[in-house]
Amino acid sequence: MDRRRLKVAILGAGTIGGAVAMALSPHFDVCATRRRGSIAPGLIEAGVEEAPSNREAAGWADLVILSVKPKQVMPVLEEISSVEGPRLLISLAAAMPTWILERICHIPVIRAMTNTACRIRRGYTVYANGRGVSQAEEDLARDVFRSMGSFDRVDEQHLDVLTAMAGSGPAYIYTVLEAMILGALKVGLPRDIALKAAAHTAIGASCLLLDSGDHPAELRDQVITPGGVTIEGLYELEEGRVRTAFMRAVFAASAKAVELAETVRGQAEVRDSVENPRGVN
Structure with missing residues (x-):
């Protein structure tokens, strides 16, 4: 696909989502949504289109970037799950493992974490592929990440801790x-x-x-x-004791990310047992 014509929808153009939209707008066709209120005027000035709903944004896009709080992930994905169009989901939602996202959205998933410096294309993004991601889809995601700054692929088990580093x-x-x-x-x-x-x-x-x-x-x-x-x-x-203080800060933030992840996984397992009581895939 021609890089200049790639359509990217950002669902949740808050602090991080807005920074990503700003980074991508010179290189891709970008639309964005926001749960409360309109997207920032600066994004509109940068050429980002405001979509009327998550469904319409996802239906228009080739690639969807999910940038919402963990508790909002399931409602948003269920909202767009029946939409045909996007061929890849990149999730920036903290604590949400790829297996949960894959069960809901039914398209290849890449889980990532970045920081606000991506707004000026100096961010650091770490990512992990879900099970169904092809090399072409990873290359597409890397093209997106490159527009945001530096990036590295990591094991997904490290992403909760890296949230406390790259994100915080x-x-x-x-x-x-x-x-x-x-x-x-x-x-x-x-x-x-x-x-x-x-x-x-x-x-x-x-x-x-x-x-x-x-x-x-x-x-x-x-x-x-x-x-x-x-x-x-x-x-x-x-x-x-400055070094100790910073070590404790990283440890505490990492522990919070892991706690969030365990809560989200527990909710997903309950949801899965209700919808799939016999364990049928």
């Missing part, structure tokens, strides 16, 4: 950057320079980490000189 990670980074900016303001640095210094430092450090392949501790040690400025700051961070 920007919130942790923004917290660090805000703290750095506030510290700079305390000693008199102008706000605009403090913001640029913090942001560009984070960008440069991340790019160097990816480019060098070195362990973060090695790169950190290269900045430290005996009795210098950096070790003084690091000492204060260690006093505040």
Whole structure:
């Protein structure tokens, strides 16, 4: 299929869905829906069409991207399950395993997680294929993910934990950057320079980490000189148990993602036992 003519429907153009729509709009024909209210004016300005319903969006599309909360997944998929048209579903819904999605929508499913940086095509997307995904369909999804930034295929068992990294990670980074900016303001640095210094430092450090392949501790040690400025700051961070705090944050967010997944799986099993009491596929 010609990449320029691919029709992509995004069901749930909230924070993440809207960011994905913004990333894809220069490259694909995109329509979007939102459960409450209209899609953001910026999306319309970017060329995203607002669909009147999920059914109409799915019926128009070649590929559907589902970006709703876990509790909304089943109602939305049941709404579009009888629609003919889309040949692939990409689900960005946290905690929803592919086997549940496949039973409801009856088309190949790819489960993925991304973050808001995809809005400027600098996101990081991780994905796992469902059982019925062909190589051509995976290639199609990778073309979509490429328009959003970097991406990697992973085992689905890792996606709940990666939700706490790829999905929630920007919130942790923004917290660090805000703290750095506030510290700079305390000693008199102008706000605009403090913001640029913090942001560009984070960008440069991340790019160097990816480019060098070195362990973060090695790169950190290269900045430290005996009795210098950096070790003084690091000492204060260690006093505040910053590394432990971030480790606990990732662990807690991961545990919450797993808890959500177990709840959703339990609901799906109850639903399946009611609709299919004898276990007939």
